[in-house]
Amino acid sequence: MADFPTTRQEQILGWLSESPSLSIDELVGRLGVSVMTIHRDLDQLARAGQVEKVHGGVIRADSRTRRTRALQVCRLCDAPVSERTQVIIQTAAAEPVYACCPHCGILLAVDTVQPTSILAKDFIYGRMVNAWTAYYLLNSSITLCCQPSYLCFSSRDDALNFQKGFGGQIATFDEARTQLEAEHHRGCDGPHMHSMGD
Ligand SMILES: [Zn+2]
Ligand SMILES: [Zn+2]
Structure with a gap:
């Protein structure tokens, strides 16, 4: 049922939109996959800035985290800010x-x-x-x-x-x-x- 990583990850995001945090155990129980698989899914979601991993579980990425991960834009000319010259x-x-x-x-x-x-x-x-x-x-x-x-x-x-x-x-x-x-x-x-x- 939840065999595909993208399906599982969408499911996890769906649950997180209803409750602000989920434990790893809960996810293992709900999705019927291994703890390792859950960690892999959460790592991918965390890299994309969509969730934050915490001890034993996961929480929604708050808007602040998402903002700092997004590419900054120059306040004056709207160009994307390159790390090289920022x-x-x-x-x-x-x-x-x-x-x-x-x-x-x-x-x-x-x-x-x-x-x-x-x-x-x-x-x-x-x-x-x-x-x-x-x-x-x-x-x-x-x-x-x-x-x-x-x-x-x-x-x-x-x-x-x-x-x-x-x-x-x-x-x-x-x-x-x-x-x-x-x-x-x-x-x-x-x-x-x-x-x-x-
Ligand atoms: Zn500029
Ligand atoms: Zn410039």
Whole structure:
């Protein structure tokens, strides 16, 4: 009856929509399959973000789990956020805001009320670094996301070495922000940003 994994998994999800949790024993009894089979089904459902395994049983994945598993979208341009270039802006009040790359990240940071931290991905090492103290290589020949391209480096030396090979100008966070704002004021095709005043 419940021989097929997909049928069983649908059945499990169906039961979970009626009760928030189920024990492994209960599932073994209801489905008439082995404990191992149940674990395999639950593992697959958990990987898909549909359930959470807990000791001896399973619970519905809450909306928070599902949200963090879903692909983030850039708050500014709606592009899917790649881990390679992502920027995360954290505020005390709200959920973190994701940007696809430093280009959007710096523009968003200007518009964010009292960010507590801004993290950007170091272009070489792939670590999240403090965006305020990082260096940016603007308009180099490497474009991974938005144009003009902004690459982030935690060290000025790394940025300089990249500049030798790929051109562009090096800027601090503030300099990059000033440049971006100026660009967006000269007729932009992107979303309109507020002026910070003259
Ligand atoms: Zn973006
Ligand atoms: Zn981008």
